[in-house]
Amino acid sequence: MEGSGFTTGALATALRADIAEGRLLPGAPLRQEELALRFGTSRIPVREALRTLQAEGLVDYSPNRGATVAIVTDTEIQEMLEVRIALESHALRLAIPNAADADIAAARAILAEYDAAPSPESWAAMNWRFHWALYLPCECRRLLDAIERNFKHFSTAARTKISALAGKDRPQREHHRLLDLVGRGRADDAVALLTEHIRDTQRSIRATGRAG
Amino acid sequence: MEGSGFTTGALATALRADIAEGRLLPGAPLRQEELALRFGTSRIPVREALRTLQAEGLVDYSPNRGATVAIVTDTEIQEMLEVRIALESHALRLAIPNAADADIAAARAILAEYDAAPSPESWAAMNWRFHWALYLPCECRRLLDAIERNFKHFSTAARTKISALAGKDRPQREHHRLLDLVGRGRADDAVALLTEHIRDTQRSIRATGRAG
DNA sequence: CTCCCGCTTGATGTATCCAATCCTATTTGT
DNA sequence: ACAAATAGGATTGGATACATCAAGCGGGAG
Incomplete structure (x- = not known):
């Protein structure tokens, strides 16, 4: 019989979005039956989608206890920012020699919107x-x-909180x-600035973590 | 009924090992029925394991056509080595200030075995x-x-080939x-050397890629 | 020879059952 | 009265059987 045409992949996508956008909060239990009902499928595609999300680290799985939305502690956010530094510094360094005028213009346009x-x-x-526009030419x-x-492990809520924090x-x-x-084309300086830029975020999270 | 007691997780582990150690070659089709038979389970845990491996990137999945062992081209190996440089340089830099005498001794012991x-x-x-011992204190x-x-995406075969190549x-x-x-504690020099060390690998692969 | 149809294969999904496990609440033993 | 044992319900994990669907092939018809 029919459902909403949800297949495993679409289900995973929908759940990813629900998690990223905070409709499913960290720690929330993900009951197979309930999700199956909600999406109009049987439990099997739900289980497969949950396995996918588990492998992506968005969901915690414990045997016979089921899945919950992964909880991301402040420590883990710090670590994810450390991974950001590692990956994005290198991407930026590779991108700079390749960056064409069009790439710079695209990034500038985004900054204008940002303003x-x-x-x-x-x-x-x-x-x-x-940031993505800067790395793209790598x-x-x-x-x-x-x-x-790595980026997808920050929920929209967390990103918004961080943005609000930093102003x-x-x-x-x-x-x-x-x-x-x-x-x-000043690669070394750009990489150093990017690193500091991310370290600033780390510092402000550490500060609020202490404060409350 | 019987089965070999293989559960989804164990199945994923077994398949990972089969892929890593070259018992399943890149491009090989992974038939659900066949795997179910081989491991003495039904197709359901097989499918869940395949989804997991797909999310890990070890398996390519195309809708209605099933899974095959992921094909890793020379270009992708180069890119994975680029990711190695990004991640491992940073891990090494973080590890160096934390490295205790015991850590150094452990690494030295491995080098002795290596010899x-x-x-x-x-x-x-x-x-x-x-390498792992060096990064661990980070x-x-x-x-x-x-x-x-990232490392798990190199099959044992590829690693062995690379090792043989480099001598x-x-x-x-x-x-x-x-x-x-x-x-x-010479972090900058160590990171520079590590980078060169990995770039050497890139170069020797590029060389053989051209040659044959 | 080429194009199209239909069959076969395999993946995907549903429904139903059963076993194992966990959680909770109640009962039991001291 | 309070801790330990246990019984029951809920949930996951897996098996089996069946239905559906897409893709590839193989054999004719034009």
Whole structure:
């Protein structure tokens, strides 16, 4: 009989979105039966989707106890930012010699949108689009994949929280400087700035983690 | 009924090993029925295991056509080595200030075994154990996880081929120098050497790729 | 010879059952 | 009265059987 045409892949996509956008909160149990009912399928595609998400690290699985949305502690966020530094510094270094005028222009256009963006949610989205635009010319698909995979472990909520925490001015100033350095081909300086840029985020999280 | 007690997780582990150790060659089709028969289970755990491996990138999946062992081209090996540089340079830099005498001693012990290792297969294994020992003190689990995940995409066969290609002497010389630099806390030099060490591998693969 | 149809193969999904396990709450023993 | 044992319900994990669907092939018809 029919359902909503949800297949395993579509199910995984839907769950990923639910997690990323905070409709499913960290720690929430993911009951197979309930999800099957909600998506109009049997339990089997649900289980397969959950396995996929588990392998991606978005879901914690314990045998005979089922899946829960992965909880990401502040420590883990720090570690994910450390991975960001590792991957994105290198991608940036590879990208700079390849960056064409069109690439720079694209990044500049995103910064312009950024300047006009009103809310922390939009800052977070713009922020990522800008960074991504910088890495794109690196021409190393697996590196970009790794960056994206790491990025997906930050929920939209977490990103928005971080953006709100950092405000808009200082990151945006750094973005402009970063783009300038990239445009001049100053790889070492750009990488150093990017590293500091991410370390700033680490510091502000550490600070709020202590405060509450 | 019976079965060999294979559960989804065990099945994924077994398949991972079969792929890593070359019993399942790249491009080989993974038929659900056949695997179910071989492992004495039904198709359901097989499918879940395949989904897991797909998410890990060890298996290619096309809708309605099933799974095949992922094909890793020379280009992709180059890219995976690029990811190695990104992740492992950073892990090494973080590890060096944390490296205790016991860590150095452990790495040195592995190098001693390495010196005695006879065959390319054992070189490859030792090589990894040595590198891993260097990164371990970085105290950043997610970084180590990312390194391991990337590493698992090299099959044992590929690693052995690479080891045979590079021989034993030059890598081993570099390993000794690397350990020496780590022991003295010379982070910048160690990272530079590690990068060159991996770039050497890239070059020798590029060379054989051209030759045949 | 080429194109199209239909058959076969294998993947995907459903429904139903059963076993194992975990959680909870109740009962039991001291 | 309180801790330990246990019984029951809920949930996952897996087996089996069946239905459906897409892709590849093989054999004719044009």
